Amino acid sequence: MTHAPHPPRRRTGFTWLGLWTLGALLAAATAQAAASFAGMPTPPPDDGKLRIVAFGAHPDDCEIQAGGVGALWAQQGHHVLFVSVTNGDIGHWREAGGPLALRRKAEVEAAHKLLGIRGVILDNHDGELEPTLENRRTLTRIIRAWKADLVLSPRPYDYHPDHRYTAILVQDAAFMVTVPFFCPDVPALAKNPVFMYYTDRFQKPSPSKPDIVVAIDRVIDRKLDALGVMISQFAEGGANGSAALYPADAAGQAARQKQVRENFSRRFLATTARFQKELAAWYPGEAAGRVKHSEAFELCEYGAQPNRAELEKLFPFFR
Numbered sequence: 001m002t003h004a005p006h007p008p009r010r011r012t013g014f015t016w017l018g019l020w021t022l023g024a025l026l027a028a029a030t031a032q033a034a035a036s037f038a039g040m041p042t043p044p045p046d047d048g049k050l051r052i053v054a055f056g057a058h059p060d061d062c063e064i065q066a067g068g069v070g071a072l073w074a075q076q077g078h079h080v081l082f083v084s085v086t087n088g089d090i091g092h093w094r095e096a097g098g099p100l101a102l103r104r105k106a107e108v109e110a111a112h113k114l115l116g117i118r119g120v121i122l123d124n125h126d127g128e129l130e131p132t133l134e135n136r137r138t139l140t141r142i143i144r145a146w147k148a149d150l151v152l153s154p155r156p157y158d159y160h161p162d163h164r165y166t167a168i169l170v171q172d173a174a175f176m177v178t179v180p181f182f183c184p185d186v187p188a189l190a191k192n193p194v195f196m197y198y199t200d201r202f203q204k205p206s207p208s209k210p211d212i213v214v215a216i217d218r219v220i221d222r223k224l225d226a227l228g229v230m231i232s233q234f235a236e237g238g239a240n241g242s243a244a245l246y247p248a249d250a251a252g253q254a255a256r257q258k259q260v261r262e263n264f265s266r267r268f269l270a271t272t273a274r275f276q277k278e279l280a281a282w283y284p285g286e287a288a289g290r291v292k293h294s295e296a297f298e299l300c301e302y303g304a305q306p307n308r309a310e311l312e313k314l315f316p317f318f319r
């Protein structure tokens with residue numbers, strides 16, 4: 001059977017259609033690759049809102065360090081993703097393994113719901129995180145897929161190996177996110193994000209020195225509620241807890257939850273007290289004195305280096 005040749009115009013039309021189809025398929029495949037990590041939420045639309053990815057080693061680290069700014073961004077419609085790089089499956093004194101990982105997933109998802117943000121947990125074992133090439137690729141893909149403007153991470157000086165290696169992995173991804181032939185399955189970012197560290201109390205080799213301090217009083221109750229629902233970690237004490245901490249009776253549990261809440265409130269009050277000088281740079285005059293609870297962030301030397309106006313755009317909380 002022979003086919004009559006297509007007239008040239010029609011062939012051209014068919015070719016363009018073919019190219020369009022191929023392009024559409026490639027775009028779909030790229031979106032699929034970008035969103036195909038286990039549990040990775042579909043990246044948000046390009047709507048001009050800020051895009052933030054916070055990394056923590058365990059399902060509770062981002063929430064402690066950035067739950068306040070996370071809620072503040074979410075209130076303004078910005079797109080926040082909290083990533084736990086391990087599944088937290090040894091983070092309890094009584095239970096471990098898959099059941100604990102699932103319990104912590106449910107807890108942190110409840111916390112994210114309260115904060116109004118998205119989250120993903122990578123299926124690495126707690127206490128066993130390593131700065132491998134595969135993990136570097138995964139973090140690179142997540143930052144690219146989210147098209148992050150800002151990436152938050154712990155500093156690499158920390159008592160916990162998972163926290164240290166999370167920091168190393170983010171540092172290792174900080175340049176690679178812009179390199180097209182590293183993980184070419186997810187398009188490289190045209191613009192390097194800003195990378196910032198959470199604050200901590202470690203002094204060697206250098207103490208935490210924040211570049212921005214943000215008042216979180218407007219959302220402090222929401223943040224404390226979000227931390228409160230992670231019962232395995234705080235009310236029950238996590239890896240170093242004990243049965244005595246969280247009794248079976250309702251009154252005992254309420255008293256323990258109140259204690260957890262007060263401890264966290266004190267911690268975020270202490271951030272304000274500790275960084276008065278840095279805070280005053282962002283809340284001039286009497287405004288600084290009105291700030292109670294805060295979160296602080298330090299600029300990483302890798303990635304984009306924002307000036308003050310650019311930092312104000314990333315943290316639009318000062319007017």
Ligand SMILES: [Zn+2]
Pocket residue numbers: 057058061160163
């Ligand atoms: Zn942790």
